[in-house]
Amino acid sequence: MNYDHLLHYLAMPVLWHGLWLAVVIAVCSFGAALVPGLLVAIARMSNNALLRVLPAPFIWVMRGTPVLLQLLFWYNVLPLLGLRLSALMTAILGLALNEVAFMAEIFRGGLQSVKRTQRDAAAALGLTPFMVMARVVLPQALRAIAPAMGNEAITVLKNTSLASVITVGELTLTSEQVVSTNFEYVEVFTAAGLLYLLATTAISLAQRYFENRLNYERHTTPLGPRSSVPTADAVGTASAAQARLPLSETPHPAARPTPSGQTFVEIRHVRKSFHGNLILRDITLKLDQGEMVFLIGPSGSGKTTLLRTINHLESIDSGEILVDGQHIGYRQTSAGLRPSRSAARDRARVGVGMVFQHFNLFDHMTVLENIVEAPIRVHGIDRATAYREARELLAWAGLSEHEQRYPHQLSGGQQQRIAIIRAVATHPKLILFDEPTSALDPELVNEVLVLMRKLAAAGMTMVIVSHEIVFARDWADRIVFMEDGQIVEQGSPDELFNRPKSARTRAFIELVEGRLGHHAEPTPIEAAP
Structure with a gap:
């Protein structure tokens, strides 16, 4: 090899122009395929069978035939259809269509990697399906998608060499033209290879940069500046939080307001089944405004399912649920109740919050961002007010120093307290708690x-x-014992724990108290650290 000639070809403007054209084709093709690829991926994950099936033939053909053949096909067929595109535009179109199929599968894998619990938490806050996808699912999916997308970008750049068959003067065709005049195959093609390597190395570096940006576990502060976020000042009084709720610092059961006696939640003859298995069997239950009701029972008794039907995270097969006299996710018609697409809006309008067993904080957001997401996006509260109230709630809970941390940097107890604050920040009238302490170490429960x-x-x-029996004894207005999808017995804590009517209820209470070592001892009242 003549190294002087190699250096000459590396500096040759015509080869650099060929590389520039290859990069333009790759960038345009890759960019044009992103949104269609995402839409096809979402369609493939749809609950609608037709939407799932429609893209399948396209993906099958694009993935199953050579790119070279596809480019030749479009180059010769498009003019027959009356579409006369330049060779350059045909190459961009052909490569973009091919990339849509591959990107759709990459996006689908990334979207499916996001835990269902993240979607549930977002939906419970009142985010619409579009908001759930844009604000919660896609940002987290990008972390899994980034490596594959980096590889795909490199593949697109290399595939631009195939455009030479339809006379596009990119780097490969330019190299062939140079070789045809001097026959220095080794030097010219080595120079072209080094130029390709330079471009793919730039893509690899960009991939690494984006992977680091998306890896929130490596960050201790939010990604990017937040200049519009108010600074933390004068949050010691928690004035807005206390104006909304008279949050006592040393609560005692005797200080609880008496429930109003006005029905707030009404569950009528609700039935629910999964895959032919009946989970809820004709459940009827009423809750008064201001009432604290505990659902207890063995695993699989339908407690969590019943809880999730109240805010329509789970649909019901029959029956009716009213919260503050309104349906959530259903509309009344002459033919009876029909599902509607307004479940997210209804949750926000009625004012239902939810706290989950495994916290379900948004992993890619800081503590502060988790709290203000729904107030800003769903309830339309201005940013300054939302951030001020969030900081006041954090001060009330003794967690102010954690506002810029990510969920993985917190203990389980801290994460669950943040989850409660996130629910309270939406000004709810009703909060649903799904075993809020069962995933915590005993010392964090309090x-x-x-x-x-x-x-x-x-x-x-x-x-x-919950099975926090001592807490329920002290604070509950009513205990509801469920088994096999039915309400077996309900009553005050004194009635259910000390004088149960059902032998099954008595056996369950004795079992739980025996395991926990709790025997009606008073619950300690102390401030959380």
């Missing part, structure tokens, strides 16, 4: 119970799935 006591003392209407 941190969460302290906040729940404060909410109870403020008169918040609460439905709680």
Whole structure:
């Protein structure tokens, strides 16, 4: 090899122009395929069978035939259809269509990697399906998608060499033309290879940069500046939070307001099944405004399913559920109740919050961003007010120093307290708790119970799935025991724990108290650290 000639060809403008044209084709093709690829991926994940099936033949053909053959096909067929595109535009179109099929599968894999619990948490906050996808699912999916997308970008750049067969003067065709005049194959093609390597290396570096940006586990501060976020000042009084809820610092069961006696949640003859298995069997239950109701029972008794039907995270097969006299996710018609697409809007309008067993904080957002997401995006609260109230709630819970941390940097107890704050920040009238302490170490349980006591003392209407028997004895207005999808017995804590009517209820209470070592001892009241 003549190295002087190699250096000469590396500096040859015509080869650099060929590389520039290859990069233009790659960037245009890749960019044009992004949105269609995402839409095809979403269609492939749709609950609608027709939407799932429609893209399948396109993906099958694009992935199953050579790119070279596809380019030749479009170059010769498009003019027959009356579409006379230049060779350059034909190359961009052909490569873009091919990329749509591959990107759709990459996007689909990334979207499916996001836990269902993240979608549930976003939906419970009142985010619409579009918001859930744009604000929660896609940002987290990008972390899994980035490596494959980097590889795909490199593949597109290399595939531009195939455009030479339809006379596009990119780097490969330019190299062939140079060789045809001097026959220095080794030097010319080595120079072309080094130019390709330079471009693909730039893509690899960009891929690494984006992967680092998307890896929130490596970050201790938010991604990018937040100049429009108000600074933390004067949050010690928690004035807005206390104006909304009289949040006592040292709550006692005797300080709880008496439930109003006005029905707030009404469940009528609800039935629900999964895959032919009946989970809820003709459930009828009423909850008064300001009432704290505990749902207890063995695993598989339908407690969590019942809780999730109240805010329509799960649909019902028959029956009716009213919250503050309104349906969530259903509309009344002459033929009866029919599902509607307004479940997210209904949750926000009625004012239903939810706290999950495994916290379900948004992993890619800081603590502060988790709290303000729904107030800003769903309820239309201005940013300054939303951030101020979020900081006041954090101060109330003793978590102000954690506002810029990510969920993975917090203990389980801290994460669950943040989840409670996130629910309270939406100004709910009802909060649903799905086993809020069962995923915590015993020493962290009291941190969460302290906040729940404060909410109870403020008169918040609460439905709680939990086996915290001591807490239930002290604070519950009513205990509902469920088994096999039915309500076996309900009554006050004194009635259910000390004088149960059902032998099955008595056996369950004895079993739980025996395991926990709790025997009606008073719940300690102390501030969370």
